[in-house]
Amino acid sequence: MDRREALKLTALAAATTVASRRVLAQARNPAQNTAAIDPSVVRRMGTDVRWDKAPCRFCGTGCHVQVGVRAGRVVAIAGDQLADVNKGLLCVKGYHVGLALYGSDRLTQPMLKRNGRHEPISWDEAIRIITDKIAADPAGFAMYGSGQWTIPEGYVANKMVKAGLGHNNIDPNARLCMASAAAGYVSTYGVDEPASCFDDLDHADTVIMWGNNPAEMHPILFSRIVDRRARGQTVEIIDIGTRRTRTTGFANHYLEFKPHTDMAIANCIAQQLLASNTHSREWVERFVAFRKDAAQPNLLGEVATFEEYRQKVARYTPEYVSTLSGVSVEQLRMLGRLFGDPAKRITSLWCMGPNQHTRGTAMNRLLHGIHLLSGHFGREGDGPQSLTGQPSACGTAREVGTFAHALPGGLLVANPEHRHETEEIWNLQPGRINANIGLHTVEMWKRFSTPSSEGGSVHTIWVQVTNPGQSLPNLNRLFKPSRQLADKFLIVSDVYPTATTREADLILPSAMWVEKNGMVGNSERRTQQWFKMVDPPGQARPDAWQTLAVARALFDRAIPGMRDKDGNFLFEFKRPDGTTVPAWEWAHFYDVNVDEQLFEEYRRFSRFKHKDLAPYGEYVRARGLRWPVVRQPNGVWKETRYRFIEGEDSYVARGKRVQFYHSTSRDDRAQMWLHDYVAPPESPSPEYPFWLCTGRVLEHWHTGSMTMRVPQLRGSVPQAYVELNARDAVRLGIANGALVLLESPRGRLVIPAWIDGRGRPPEGSVFVPFFDERLPINDLTLDAHCPISKQPDYKKCAVRVSLAPAGATVTAPSPASPAPNRGG
Amino acid sequence: MITAGLVLTLAHDEALAPLADFVCVTVGELQPHNRLPIATQCDSLESQQALWDELITLPGVLTMDLVFEDFSDVEDFSSEQLPSRWKRREREGRTHDLTDEISTDLDAEEST
Numbered sequence: 001m002d003r004r005e006a007l008k009l010t011a012l013a014a015a016t017t018v019a020s021r022r023v024l025a026q027a028r029n030p031a032q033n034t035a036a037i038d039p040s041v042v043r044r045m046g047t048d049v050r051w052d053k054a055p056c057r058f059c060g061t062g063c064h065v066q067v068g069v070r071a072g073r074v075v076a077i078a079g080d081q082l083a084d085v086n087k088g089l090l091c092v093k094g095y096h097v098g099l100a101l102y103g104s105d106r107l108t109q110p111m112l113k114r115n116g117r118h119e120p121i122s123w124d125e126a127i128r129i130i131t132d133k134i135a136a137d138p139a140g141f142a143m144y145g146s147g148q149w150t151i152p153e154g155y156v157a158n159k160m161v162k163a164g165l166g167h168n169n170i171d172p173n174a175r176l177c178m179a180s181a182a183a184g185y186v187s188t189y190g191v192d193e194p195a196s197c198f199d200d201l202d203h204a205d206t207v208i209m210w211g212n213n214p215a216e217m218h219p220i221l222f223s224r225i226v227d228r229r230a231r232g233q234t235v236e237i238i239d240i241g242t243r244r245t246r247t248t249g250f251a252n253h254y255l256e257f258k259p260h261t262d263m264a265i266a267n268c269i270a271q272q273l274l275a276s277n278t279h280s281r282e283w284v285e286r287f288v289a290f291r292k293d294a295a296q297p298n299l300l301g302e303v304a305t306f307e308e309y310r311q312k313v314a315r316y317t318p319e320y321v322s323t324l325s326g327v328s329v330e331q332l333r334m335l336g337r338l339f340g341d342p343a344k345r346i347t348s349l350w351c352m353g354p355n356q357h358t359r360g361t362a363m364n365r366l367l368h369g370i371h372l373l374s375g376h377f378g379r380e381g382d383g384p385q386s387l388t389g390q391p392s393a394c395g396t397a398r399e400v401g402t403f404a405h406a407l408p409g410g411l412l413v414a415n416p417e418h419r420h421e422t423e424e425i426w427n428l429q430p431g432r433i434n435a436n437i438g439l440h441t442v443e444m445w446k447r448f449s450t451p452s453s454e455g456g457s458v459h460t461i462w463v464q465v466t467n468p469g470q471s472l473p474n475l476n477r478l479f480k481p482s483r484q485l486a487d488k489f490l491i492v493s494d495v496y497p498t499a500t501t502r503e504a505d506l507i508l509p510s511a512m513w514v515e516k517n518g519m520v521g522n523s524e525r526r527t528q529q530w531f532k533m534v535d536p537p538g539q540a541r542p543d544a545w546q547t548l549a550v551a552r553a554l555f556d557r558a559i560p561g562m563r564d565k566d567g568n569f570l571f572e573f574k575r576p577d578g579t580t581v582p583a584w585e586w587a588h589f590y591d592v593n594v595d596e597q598l599f600e601e602y603r604r605f606s607r608f609k610h611k612d613l614a615p616y617g618e619y620v621r622a623r624g625l626r627w628p629v630v631r632q633p634n635g636v637w638k639e640t641r642y643r644f645i646e647g648e649d650s651y652v653a654r655g656k657r658v659q660f661y662h663s664t665s666r667d668d669r670a671q672m673w674l675h676d677y678v679a680p681p682e683s684p685s686p687e688y689p690f691w692l693c694t695g696r697v698l699e700h701w702h703t704g705s706m707t708m709r710v711p712q713l714r715g716s717v718p719q720a721y722v723e724l725n726a727r728d729a730v731r732l733g734i735a736n737g738a739l740v741l742l743e744s745p746r747g748r749l750v751i752p753a754w755i756d757g758r759g760r761p762p763e764g765s766v767f768v769p770f771f772d773e774r775l776p777i778n779d780l781t782l783d784a785h786c787p788i789s790k791q792p793d794y795k796k797c798a799v800r801v802s803l804a805p806a807g808a809t810v811t812a813p814s815p816a817s818p819a820p821n822r823g824g
Numbered sequence: 825m826i827t828a829g830l831v832l833t834l835a836h837d838e839a840l841a842p843l844a845d846f847v848c849v850t851v852g853e854l855q856p857h858n859r860l861p862i863a864t865q866c867d868s869l870e871s872q873q874a875l876w877d878e879l880i881t882l883p884g885v886l887t888m889d890l891v892f893e894d895f896s897d898v899e900d901f902s903s904e905q906l907p908s909r910w911k912r913r914e915r916e917g918r919t920h921d922l923t924d925e926i927s928t929d930l931d932a933e934e935s936t
Contacts, residue, residue, distance in 0.1 A: 004825060007894055008850055008863045011829030014892035015861030016852050019831045041892060068894075075896035089831065089889040099895060223833075226887050230833050231857045711869040716877065 010044040014078060018088040036082045037066045045076060053080055053623065054530035055520055056090065057097045057513040058701045060147075060388030061198075061218050062522025063090055064623045065097065067514055069533050074098040074514065083623040085198060085526070091219040091698075096710045097513065101534070103709035105497060107509035108538025118507060123539060123549075123586070129506060131553040133460045133489055134165070138559075140459035142169035142444050146466040147177065147390030147397045150518040151527070152598040153544045154396035156571065157464065158408065160551045163426050163570055164561040168413050168438030169458070171404045173466040174390065174397035175441040176473075179789035180355040181386040182398055184364025187291070187299045187788075188372075188671050190662030191609050192398050192410055195643040196347075196383035197524040197626060201225055203381030204347035206236040206338060210367060211262060211353015211795070215247040216698040218351075218387055226250065238335075240265065240327075241353070242693060242795075243723070243767055244760040253331065256762060259691050259796040261325035263359060264677040265332065266366035267316035270373055272336025274310050275317075280342070280375030287658050288372050289669040297361075297787045300664055304674055312674040324677065339374040345381035346371070351389065352695065356795045358681055361788040365673035372672055378645040378658055388523045389702070395521015395528075399611060399627075400602065404438030409605030413437055418608075425604050427564040440790040442783050445472055448488055449481035462491040464543045465510070467703040469500035470773050473792045474783040476747050479503075493543050498705045499773040510543050511536035517595040519619065525611075525626045525640075529619035532590075544598070545589050552584035573597050609662065610651050680796055681784040684764065688744060688798035690728075691765040694777050695795075697758070704771035719810075720772035721754040724801070725763045729755045732803060739804035742766070744797055747779030750804045766801060770794075775810060826872050827865050829892035832885050834858040839884025848875055861891075869898065 017038045037051055049068045056063045064083030068076030077098045079088035110126035111118040134141045143161050145154060149172070161170040185192045201207065201224045214222040228235045239251035240262070248254050257265060273279040290304040292312075318332040325332075338344060348371065354363040364386070371377045371384045388394055401408045411418035419433040439447065439458065445468065450456030472478045482488045483503050492504040495512040515536035519529045536542075548571055555562035555569045562570055573581040573592050581591045596616040603613040612628040614637040619625060625639040630650040632638050642648040644660050652659040660670045684691055699717045700707040707713045722740050734740055736755045741748060751768065761767050768777040782797040834840070837858060843851050848871075852861035864879075866872035880888045 004827075004865065007825075007827040008865055010894070011827050011863035011865075011892050012850060012852050012861060013829075015829035015831050015863065016855070018889075018891045019852070019855040019859035019861040045894070070896065073896075076892070076894045078892045079890075088891060090891070091889070096893075098893075099898065102898070220889075223887050223889055226833065227857075230859070230886065711873070713873075715870050715873050 006044050010041050013040045013044070014038050018079065018081065021087070036080050037078050038081075041078060049075065051078075052531060052533055054514050054533070055391060055522070055528040055624070057100065057391060057706070059218060060390055060393055060523040061085060061220050062391070062520070062524070062526050062528060062624060063220055064528070065090060067098065067533055072534050074101060074534060080623060085522070085624070086220045089220060089223060096707070096713060099710050100706040101512060101515065103496060105709070106495060106537045106540065107497065107501070107507060108540055109509055110539070111507040113505045123541070126506060126508060127549050127553050130462065130491060130550050131557065134550070134554060135557055135559060137459055138165045138561075139167060140457060141165065142171075142439060142448070142458050142461050144441070144444065144461050144463045144466065144468060145170065145172045145397075145402050146464060147172055147174040147388065147393030148465040149392060149396045149402065149543065150516075150520055150595070151392060151395050151400055151602065152517075152519060152595040153464070153542070153547070154392070154400040154402045155408065155598050155602045156544050156547045156551075158400055158402045159426065159570060160547055162407065162413070162422075162433060163428055164551055164554065164559070166432065166561050167434050168404050168436065169444065170402055170438060171441045171444055172397040172402045173441070173468065173471060174393040175403065175791060176356070176471065176794075177352060177390065177791075178355055178386065178388050178393050178398075179403070179791040180357060180360025180364050180786050181388075183299060183361040183786070183789040184368060184386075187301070187361065187664070187673070188365055188368040189644070189660050190664045191611075193394055193525055194385045194523070195378070195645075196385050197641050198224070199641055200347040200381045200383060200385060202228065203345055204235065205345045205381065206238060207347045207349060208238045208240060209247055209251075210240050210348060210350040211242065212349050212351045212387070213241070213245040213247045213695075214349060214351075214387070215250060216245065217389065217696055219698065221387070222247070222250075242691075243762065243765065246698070246758060253334065255327045255331050255335075257325040257327050259693070259765075260357070260359075260680040261321070261677065262354060263363055263366060263675060264316055264321045264324045265327060265335070266363070266370055267313045267675075267677065268318055268321040268332050269335050269339050269370045270313040271316040272318065272333065273340055273370075273373055274313065276336070276340055278340030279373045283372055283375045283377070287660070287669055288672045289663075289665040289667065290674065291671045292674040299788065301671075301673065303665075309672060309674050312676065316677075339370055339376060342375060344376075345379060346376045347381055348384040349387060351387040353795060355386070355791060356793050357791075358784050358786055358793045359675070359678060360786040360791050360793075362673065362675040365671075366675055368670070369672045372670055378642055380642075386523070389696075391522065392520035394523060394525065395519065399521055399606075404440050404444075407433070407605070408602055409607070410609035410611055411605065421608060422605075425601070426570070427566065427568075429565045432561070441472075442478065442785055442790060442792060445478040445482075449478055449485075451485055452487055456485070456488075459487055460489040460491065462493070463500060463504075464493040464546075467494070467498040467500045467705055469498065469503050470703040470776060470778065471770065473778055473781040473794060474746050475776060475778045478783060493546055494705070495540070496705050496709060498703065499776065508546055509538065509540040510546070511540050515540070516542040516544075517593065519595060519599060522624065526624035527613060527619060527627060528624035529616070541586060542589075544594060545584070545586060548584040548594075549586075680793070682782055682797050684798045688800045689764065690799050690801050692742070692744065692780060692797050692799040693761070693765065693767045693795050694770050694781060695767065697769045697771065700769070700771035702771065703773065708771065720751060720769050720775040720777065721757070722751050722801075723757055723759045723761050723767040724753045724755050725761050725765065726756050727763050728801070729753065732801060734803050739808055739810065741802050741804040741808065742768070742780060743800045744780035746782070749775060749777060749779060750808050750810050751775050752810070766799065825865060825867060825897050826869060827863065827894045828872065828890060830862050830864065830879075831889045831891055832860040832862060832879070833887040833889075834860055835884045835886050839882060842882050846875065846879075849879070
């Protein structure tokens with residue numbers, strides 16, 4: 001048998017093994033003794049291929065892959081059959097995660113911009129430059145991180161800033177994608193992150209997509225639903241959206257609403273439940289309390305009553321909301337009947353739609369509220385659940401607390417007790433943690449792009465694992481002006497050139513995925529771990545090392561904040577014999593498992609908010625564990641599928657049935673919020689008559705810095721486009737593929753049209769994906785944000801659409817666009 | 825050569841027949857619930873993607889999940905060398921006539 005034939009049989013065997021499993025989506029049966037990868041695959045690939053587990057690098061689903069390495073290079077990928085999340089399957093992005101390591105334009109050495117050009121420098125010089133900047137102006141330094149930081153990477157950065165520099169000017173790009181979800185959970189349950197988990201998809205009678213397109217954005221989760229249908233089960237899908245997507249094609253009901261009116265739809269469901277007396281009296285009487293916004297909106301609000309709630313939602317009749325939203329009365333009544341049926345199991349899923357919303361926190365609260373009011377909560381398949389788009393938006397941004405307002409483990413900088421607990425664990429002088437909340441993302445970048453003389457107090461930003469030069473909203477206001485200001489210094493750690501590295505003053509090459517150890521946390525509270533499998537290219541190094549090296553250089557310069565109260569460096573790593581390892585020196589970084597030691601320190605925080613994490617070794621053995629992970633009397637570490645539910649959650653007292661033990665009303669009740677529909681800050685007008693919505697596509701992950709380098713993915717969707725309704729196209733004289741000029745009050749873009757393409761917006765609405773740095777749609781978007789979560793709204797602003805003038809080419813410069821480069 | 829193993833979920837077993845037309849596809853034994861294991865072998869990444877694009881749009885193919893891929897023959901690739909023509913195929917019964925002119929302009933933009 002030749003190699004070609006052997007590989008074909010290997011592939012077929014792997015596919016047959018997965019296809020023949022009785023149930024793809026349900027939890028695996030340990031008795032089946034399934035291997036992580038088909039033994040015949042391992043045998044046929046040869047003994048020179050070493051296989052190991054890792055979570056996928058891309059989205060927040062947390063699929064596990066088996067990575068095949070031969071001679072120091074990743075050569076094959078297989079689905080991990082032991083993984084509860086994906087059962088051996090992966091989406092097209094997952095299976096190209098191995099190739100994403102090998103683009104020939106990987107960044108391989110530090111580079112400093114001199115005279116408008118990036119020139120190679122040594123790591124020693126790079127670390128010295130950063131240290132100079134911080135030492136000279138610690139208050140003017142900020143860190144901008146990511147939901148793609150591993151847990152240890154985020155922890156190091158968080159501690160360096162909040163303990164070492166004594167301020168809280170660190171924020172992750174997760175501010176842009178799920179801050180509203182976090183605020184919604186905290187203000188409803190008193191603690192962040194979903195109560196339920198992906199198991200819901202295996203049990204729900206109805207799955208409602210709220211402004212969400214999982215067929216493209218979370219395809220493995222969507223496959224779990226489609227697979228149930230293939231097995232003859234009835235699973236109803238309701239797609240509530242502002243444009244038809246691939247998900248719509250699978251939906252039983254499509255409810256198309258006018259942008260922003262989802263708040264009214266949620267209130268309409270509540271109105272019907274109360275009017276028809278089909279709400280759950282037990283839940284109202286036993287498990288919920290009511291809240292309304294204070295004069296200055298915040299997480300706690302003010303006490304309200306059930307009667308106030310009833311009065312608030314009374315006007316949201318199907319007839320009124322139909323007028324407001326464009327959804328038919330009958331479709332709205334269908335939703336009301338659905339939630340009024342206690343026998344149905346209803347899963348609500350959402351992602352960027354309700355989150356990237358100037359009333360994002362309110363919208364999240366309303367979604368929780370309709371589930372609580374109807375009692376659709378806490379059973380398998382019956383509950384609300386937000387999804388995340390990054391592999392560790394939950395694990396790092398939310399749990400490690402890299403937000404400007406947060407501390408590890410769900411603690412808050414504004415809470416004196418939380419600061420005290422943090423100072424205890426970090427062994428700091430009392431009062432070291434600054435009580436002032438730091439700058440959130442929009443404010444941080446606004447101050448970076450504002451001249452110092454005009455209040456632009458941020459002078460240096462260190463960006464890690466994200467691409468704000470493409471992903472920030474309103475780039476002409478938040479990003480580009482800084483590049484014209486001589487005293488603003490931008491440091492970027494990344495793996496490939498991006499829109500941000502091109503504008504950076506200092507570029508640091510980073511190791512990626514299995515080129516380093518790592519841990520992440522997915523959307524269902526699942527913490528995952530992997531080991532380094534291959535070396536990074538050139539001088540690329542892990543972000544955790546980069547931060548450690550800078551912190552140590554600051555320590556060596558006697559910057560006081562880098563010492564604990566005993567005078568020791570903030571980050572100490574020990575060998576088993578107790579001797580110190582200088583892990584900040586690259587030669588010694590892998591002398592010990594830095595990830596393990598950082599994680600073991602970090603997990604001391606997890607007990608405060610009942611987000612208990614198991615010891616590192618438990619994650620080495622598992623394909624992730626969902627917190628709280630609680631040690632049982634028999635010594636077993638038990639994960640939790642459903643929080644706050646007796647029998648599932650170890651922290652629920654016996655006899656309580658449901659106990660929201662972090663209740664902000666301190667009575668074990670969740671909070672149901674009263675919110676009116678309010679109009680968006682910008683709507684179509686005679687001058688700008690179209691809605692613009694932005695988002696992602698299946699083939700590309702976020703700004704495309706990795707997926708645009710994978711030939712299959714780039715070949716499939718090589719450039720961005722504007723989706724246009726066919727009637728609008730006819731009216732405007734725009735043919736498929738013609739160049740279109742999009743203009744908003746903030747910027748303009750020339751981009752090809754795709755009429756009736758994969759996504760189909762209604763008349764008066766267009767959609768543009770943001771993956772293509774050559775076609776930066778965020779020149780046009782709005783930086784208005786939710787008053788509580790501070791998350792901007794990328795889903796709706798007003799634009800003008802016209803056929804581009806003859807001779808126009810794509811990527812016309814925006815009015816506020818600066819010259820490409822500036823002097824060193 | 826790039827080899828992949830995939831699982832197709834079919835709406836009905838009539839969807840099997842068209843697969844015989846693809847020389848790069850080896851069809852396995854149909855499994856319960858209309859799950860079909862297949863292997864694909866292509867000479868280039870581009871041809872593999874083109875094949876997958878066609879498979880997912882075949883009538884009766886509900887989903888296509890990938891299970892295994894060997895890309896040990898793929899060398900480092902340069903994003904600058906990749907084709908940037910708009911290559912999207914007909915999907916879901918809709919056509920696209922986006923022109924080469926658009927991507928040519930993008931290439932020019934990249935090279936400056």
